[in-house]
Amino acid sequence: MAEELLAITVLWGFVFIYAVMATMDFGAGFWSMIYLNRPKIKATNVANQYLSPTWEVTNTFIVAIVVAVYSLFPAAAYTLGTVLLIPGSLILLLLAIRSAFLVFSNIAEEYRKPLTYVSGISGILIPGLLISVLPITHGNFVDFADGRQSLDLARLFTSPNEYAFIGFAISSTLFLSSLLLADYSKASEEMEAYSVYRRDAIILGPISIAMAILIMFTLKKEALWIYEKMLEDLPVLLFSLGLFLLGGLALFLPSVNKKGVKGIPRLAVVAVTLQYLAASYVYGKAHLPYIVYPEVTIASAFTDPSSFRAIFATYIAGFLILFPGFIYFWSLFMNDKRYLRQKQTKEPT
Amino acid sequence: MSDLLIARSLFGTTMGFHIIFATIGVGLPLMMLTAELLYQKTKDQDYVIMAKRWTKAFAVLLGVGIPTGTIAGTQLSLLWPGFMEVIGKVMALPFQIEIYAFFIEALFMSIYVYAAERIPPWMRISSLVFVALGAFASAVLITNVHAFEGTPQGFRIVDGEIVDVDPWAAFFNPSFFVTAGHVALSAYTTGAFVVASVAAFKMLRTPFGTRVYNFHKKALMLSLIIGGVFSFLTALNGHESAQYLHEYQPEKLAAAEGLFETQSYAPLAIGGFTDRETQEVKWGIEIPWALSFLAGNSFDTVVVGLNDFPEEEWPPLFVHTLFNAMVGIGSLLILLSLVAFVWNKFLKKDRFPRFFMWAFVASGPLAVLGIEFGWIFACTGRQPWTIYRVLSTADSVTTAENLGILFILFALIYAVLGVAVVFVMLYYFKKNTVIDDINRAEQKNVPLYGSNT
Numbered sequence: 001m002a003e004e005l006l007a008i009t010v011l012w013g014f015v016f017i018y019a020v021m022a023t024m025d026f027g028a029g030f031w032s033m034i035y036l037n038r039p040k041i042k043a044t045n046v047a048n049q050y051l052s053p054t055w056e057v058t059n060t061f062i063v064a065i066v067v068a069v070y071s072l073f074p075a076a077a078y079t080l081g082t083v084l085l086i087p088g089s090l091i092l093l094l095l096a097i098r099s100a101f102l103v104f105s106n107i108a109e110e111y112r113k114p115l116t117y118v119s120g121i122s123g124i125l126i127p128g129l130l131i132s133v134l135p136i137t138h139g140n141f142v143d144f145a146d147g148r149q150s151l152d153l154a155r156l157f158t159s160p161n162e163y164a165f166i167g168f169a170i171s172s173t174l175f176l177s178s179l180l181l182a183d184y185s186k187a188s189e190e191m192e193a194y195s196v197y198r199r200d201a202i203i204l205g206p207i208s209i210a211m212a213i214l215i216m217f218t219l220k221k222e223a224l225w226i227y228e229k230m231l232e233d234l235p236v237l238l239f240s241l242g243l244f245l246l247g248g249l250a251l252f253l254p255s256v257n258k259k260g261v262k263g264i265p266r267l268a269v270v271a272v273t274l275q276y277l278a279a280s281y282v283y284g285k286a287h288l289p290y291i292v293y294p295e296v297t298i299a300s301a302f303t304d305p306s307s308f309r310a311i312f313a314t315y316i317a318g319f320l321i322l323f324p325g326f327i328y329f330w331s332l333f334m335n336d337k338r339y340l341r342q343k344q345t346k347e348p349t
Numbered sequence: 350m351s352d353l354l355i356a357r358s359l360f361g362t363t364m365g366f367h368i369i370f371a372t373i374g375v376g377l378p379l380m381m382l383t384a385e386l387l388y389q390k391t392k393d394q395d396y397v398i399m400a401k402r403w404t405k406a407f408a409v410l411l412g413v414g415i416p417t418g419t420i421a422g423t424q425l426s427l428l429w430p431g432f433m434e435v436i437g438k439v440m441a442l443p444f445q446i447e448i449y450a451f452f453i454e455a456l457f458m459s460i461y462v463y464a465a466e467r468i469p470p471w472m473r474i475s476s477l478v479f480v481a482l483g484a485f486a487s488a489v490l491i492t493n494v495h496a497f498e499g500t501p502q503g504f505r506i507v508d509g510e511i512v513d514v515d516p517w518a519a520f521f522n523p524s525f526f527v528t529a530g531h532v533a534l535s536a537y538t539t540g541a542f543v544v545a546s547v548a549a550f551k552m553l554r555t556p557f558g559t560r561v562y563n564f565h566k567k568a569l570m571l572s573l574i575i576g577g578v579f580s581f582l583t584a585l586n587g588h589e590s591a592q593y594l595h596e597y598q599p600e601k602l603a604a605a606e607g608l609f610e611t612q613s614y615a616p617l618a619i620g621g622f623t624d625r626e627t628q629e630v631k632w633g634i635e636i637p638w639a640l641s642f643l644a645g646n647s648f649d650t651v652v653v654g655l656n657d658f659p660e661e662e663w664p665p666l667f668v669h670t671l672f673n674a675m676v677g678i679g680s681l682l683i684l685l686s687l688v689a690f691v692w693n694k695f696l697k698k699d700r701f702p703r704f705f706m707w708a709f710v711a712s713g714p715l716a717v718l719g720i721e722f723g724w725i726f727a728c729t730g731r732q733p734w735t736i737y738r739v740l741s742t743a744d745s746v747t748t749a750e751n752l753g754i755l756f757i758l759f760a761l762i763y764a765v766l767g768v769a770v771v772f773v774m775l776y777y778f779k780k781n782t783v784i785d786d787i788n789r790a791e792q793k794n795v796p797l798y799g800s801n802t
Contacts, residue, residue, distance in 0.1 A: 332467070
């Protein structure tokens, strides 16, 4: 059992990292579209400056998740592959349009507007579809009949729980990304962009929490098993809520290094990321041992033990090799004042 | 169409579209790296400009290559869950390691492009080395899965259950090196000839002897040298690949050559079409004894024919044509670079005749076609199996039905992306001409890499 737990923890780790990076990625794409017609506040610039170097790295994580599922839990990959054919294909189609047009919009300056609209809109739909994987794994919409598995799309898209998840995904995407961009614009000393993103975060924070509560309410009706198990960790959920409040508070505290500016966005980003970490820990723990309820568990889907050990060894080796690369990357794009404070109207592609 | 056929068509379309970008995406970084190194050696600014322009093209191609690669990787699970269940248990390592190669490529590509002006030259070169290495490694690793499909090992199947899994034995399956080598070498060939195409086309459109003409001529010569070397290496390796087929997948070789009867002193059929009824290659040229020699280095090598296998396990017979087309294109590319070399170095002519120039223009698209033919040959030639003699394609496919609509949607998106990528490329390079970049490079303090008009 220990190896299965280790494996599902690795997978959960990938999912969490991707969830955070993807919300920032898709959110930044969306904001860059929203503020396209207000060049003076530089909000679009800041978003693009974050997005341009990071989208490829973010995209690699989704491939990492898919690969982790089929290499760690091949039998789950069989079920998920079968039932996710339609939603998965839709995600892929949107992802293709989004990434390609994101690149195109940076290359073809004159057509930047229409191209940005295409990538921004397709991008914001992706988190809504991606998160649908979660309610699907709760099992209500999967028919396991005589060895064949299929997804009941009609039931999925008439379920309030599904819409609560979609709403949560989109509001969280916008919330987390506006928080991050607030921090990023403050570091870039784009104070107008900062105040815009700070305002967006203040509006979206409560909405995302409301959506999270809505998920709990609908979960109670549709997947009682996971609801009850989540409530077993009520203290952690409350702690998560506390982190949310701390994040909110951080946006109103006076800035440490800048006089007359409200907010410590860096603290807010950290607190809110931890908030999501705590909440997804509770959710993930309650989901165990099922990968797809009630047929596929981490034990029944687990790969061959010798394969697992080989893969796990590459995780460690890969991490050791990649870690310095990530640090260097971070220092060049997140922490280098020369990059953050370049005052050019045309950002690099 | 049956759902199996639609699933195959859908996945085949995805791969057929993706490999254009993937192949150039492996080949182009080597060209960029060569140009950067030449710049450091010669201090000739033309080379840094080449590197910059190829980098821009590479970035645009990645915009399609990355999402289509993501599609390919995910569609494996969506369309072929039965196949991926086996692969997940036995052959997950290459996928897993490929992820790290992706990360390295993505991280250092961003560093190379967006931090070019902030990092020292040696770091720029190192970043490019990592990009090229990452691209090379992902090609090699994903090809390894393909190699495993042809020469599976590292597990046993007892009563339908997979047992005795040895993931590293599966990883180092017999055809890994030769197959992966073929893909990597042919990708470098293709990357070089794609550059040669553009350079030759531009030379035809630019007055002889001008600054811009000389710029393109340097690019052409560089790409012909690299293309020539790698096309020759591809051919050597291709010969070895064929011998591997002879040893491990004889029916694939038999179908590739249109050979029905097992025989020594087997003839090599070039061209023509295989006829199932009369069991012969029609309208082809036969070279006596040649196939036996190619397969086993001696004329009396016995080459197994299709009739030794049950007909339902035959690969489709049209693979003979694909195989010939691939080999034909490869040979043509070698010939082309040889002639160019002789013309330029031995006859000391400084201009190529127009006919040559148009042949160079054709070389890039031909190389890409050669890649397509090769992949279609390699994958349809393995039918009816996804894992040779272990798992059939019919047992691999999803149980979901009504795949037709998905096929149409994906084909539509590929068409849109294919057209858009051409337009964006044309637009960008029309806006940023070679002259613009030369001017930027000659002025200090004007960023070359970050420039966009």
